[in-house]
Amino acid sequence: MAARVGRNDFQILVLSGPSGSGKTTVVERLINESTVKLVKAISATTRPQRKGEVDGVAYYFLTTDEFVKRRDQGDFLETAEVFGAGYWYGTLKSEIQRAKDNQGWAFLEIDVQGALKVMEIYPEALTIFLQPPSLEVCEQRLRNRATDSEETIQRRLRKVHEELALADRYCYQVVNDDLDRAVDEIKTIIGKHSL
Ligand code: ADP
Ligand code: 5GP
Numbered sequence: 001m002a003a004r005v006g007r008n009d010f011q012i013l014v015l016s017g018p019s020g021s022g023k024t025t026v027v028e029r030l031i032n033e034s035t036v037k038l039v040k041a042i043s044a045t046t047r048p049q050r051k052g053e054v055d056g057v058a059y060y061f062l063t064t065d066e067f068v069k070r071r072d073q074g075d076f077l078e079t080a081e082v083f084g085a086g087y088w089y090g091t092l093k094s095e096i097q098r099a100k101d102n103q104g105w106a107f108l109e110i111d112v113q114g115a116l117k118v119m120e121i122y123p124e125a126l127t128i129f130l131q132p133p134s135l136e137v138c139e140q141r142l143r144n145r146a147t148d149s150e151e152t153i154q155r156r157l158r159k160v161h162e163e164l165a166l167a168d169r170y171c172y173q174v175v176n177d178d179l180d181r182a183v184d185e186i187k188t189i190i191g192k193h194s195l
Contacts, residue, residue: 010100011105011106011124011125011126011193011194012096012106012108012118012124012126013105013108014108014109014118014119014125014126014128014170015027015107015186016109016111016112016115016129017130017131017176018138018156018159019142019156019159020138020156021130021131021132021141021176022141022179022182023130026130026176026179026182026183027107027109029179029183030183030186030187031107034187034190035187035190035191035194036104036105036194037102037103037104037105038104038105039098039099039104039105039107040109041106041109042057042060042092042095043059043060043090043091043095043108043109043110044061044062044070044090044091045059045061045062045087046061046063046064046067046086046087047061047089049061060092064088067090074093075093076090076091076092077092077117078091078113079091079114080113080117082114083152083156083159084159085152091108091110091114091118112162112163115127115166115169116169119169126189126190126193127169127171128170128172128174128186128189129167129173130174130176131164131173132175133176135157135160138157139157142157174186174189
């Protein structure tokens with residue numbers, strides 16, 4: 001069970017879910033609508049920047065050499081090669097500190113491997129797994145998003161099963177069927193843990 005924390009206390013909120021489950025969409029809504037101040041931890045990644053993604057906003061885009069150097073320096077809370085395609089993702093410890101400095105909760109949108117690591121380090125973290133209504137819907141959303149090649153979509157879909165198998169390790173599972181309903185459910189969960 002996640003720890004109860006005071007309204008002004010620090011908490012780590014982790015959101016995971018398969019590609020296409022709607023994490024990015026839900027994160028944006030929560031940042032704007034949550035009554036608790038959520039500070040999105042900006043991850044570092046070595047994957048190529050997508051059109052429209054701003055360095056330092058969507059991610060810190062690093063070369064592999066830069067990423068390895070920072071990992072070896074101990075700058076990361078966790079790292080993972082999320083899709084087995086040679087691209088690395090990681091949460092910088094400085095992002096947790098930035099949330100604390102801003103009197104907000106650190107909001108991590110990370111994969112299941114990273115989330116398990118965070119659960120080890122911060123057992124009191126509030127963890128939420130976003131479930132797609134079905135695998136078909138997940139695939140359809142990835143295609144409609146139109147940001148990835150067919151090869152990338154296939155790689156992401158192969159990972160869905162690995163992620164779903166770990167869903168019960170999270171404090172809560174929320175189905176992102178209707179976006180408003182799912183966002184409301186998460187806001188209620190956050191509210192319960194901030195009393
Ligand atoms: P993720 O970050 O988990 O890969 P995205 O947030 O990019 O997923 O969502 C994938 C696509 O699905 C986007 O085009 C988004 O607009 C759409 N989407 C997200 N949530 C819903 C929902 N509840 N109903 C319909 N479409 C959704
Ligand atoms: P994207 O679509 O941005 O290429 O990939 C996002 C995937 O990487 C999602 O599964 C997301 O949760 C995960 N991810 C993003 N940042 C991090 C991070 O810092 N650490 C880990 N472990 N996974 C991350």
